[in-house]
Amino acid sequence: MxxxxxxxxxxxxxxxxxxxxxxxxxxxxxxxxxxxxxxxxxASRGPSGSRCRLSPRCLEKLAAYLEQGPAAHGWVEDQVWTAARVATLIGRKFHVSYSVSGATRLMHRLGFSPQVPARRVAERDENAVTIWKEATWAEVKEPGRPAEATSASRTRQASPDGRPEDAPGAGTVAHRR
CATH class of the missing domain: 1.10.286 (GTP Cyclohydrolase I; Chain A, domain 1)
Structure with a gap:
């Protein structure tokens, strides 16, 4: 206004x-x-987008379900609410289909945030991983290009004078207009 x-x-x-x-x-x-x-x-016509498919009463029930935790609804592996789990819970309890992104927006609206579980192999040996990173990775990893071999200019190549003698184009002189 x-x-x-x-x-x-x-x-x-x-x-x-x-x-x-x-x-x-x-x-x-x-x-x-x-x-x-x-x-x-x-004058504003209100928020854009589709309306929430859950009634205010259903939203209250959903918030209560989320407060109970995932284990109370069958997810006993870990105690995190993922957006996919919330979408599944909404489908089970209210018979309404929600996408993962829709469930994420609904969770934020209710004051929750979706969590991402740590996906690790059950047989993972942390000690072996640490040893491999320290010993093997240092040998395998290739070094990056040296800083002096690149040009800071995006429009013009580095001067041939600064190139090593055996580099391509080292003996030529670049003519500039």
């Missing part, structure tokens, strides 16, 4: 855009809407 007040004061769209920190395109669109329908045309 600030835009409507500014337009009523005969302030031009570019100035409105600067004052309200929006794009000029948005200010011109708002100005057109204001000219055609007045301040009411600029």
């Amino acid at each position: 600030q835009a409507a007040e500014l337009f009523e004061q005969k302030i031009k769209p570019p100035e409105v855009a600067r004052c309200l920190r929006v794009s000029r395109k948005s200010a011109y669109q708002w100005h057109q809407l204001w000219r055609d329908g007045g301040a009411q045309a600029l």
Whole structure:
């Protein structure tokens, strides 16, 4: 509604855009809407997107289920609510289908965050992994290119003068326009 007040004061769209920190395109669109329908045309139509498929009462029940923890609903491996588990729980309890991303948004709306379980092989030997990282990886890992072999310029190659004698193009002189 600030835009409507500014337009009523005969302030031009570019100035409105600067004052309200929006794009000029948005200010011109708002100005057109204001000219055609007045301040009411600029009133918010509410949040966009589809409506929640769960009633407020179902949302309360879902929050209570989430508070109980995953083990209370059959996931005993670990104590984390993943978005996939929440989507499954919603399907089981309320017979409503939710995608994983939809379940994530719903969890955030209820004040929860989805957790990602650590996926490790049960037979993993942490001591062997540490020894391999320290001994074998140091031998296998290739060194990166030396800093002097690259050019900092994206538009021009490094000067041939700075190249090693056996490098390609080292003996040629680059002609620049």
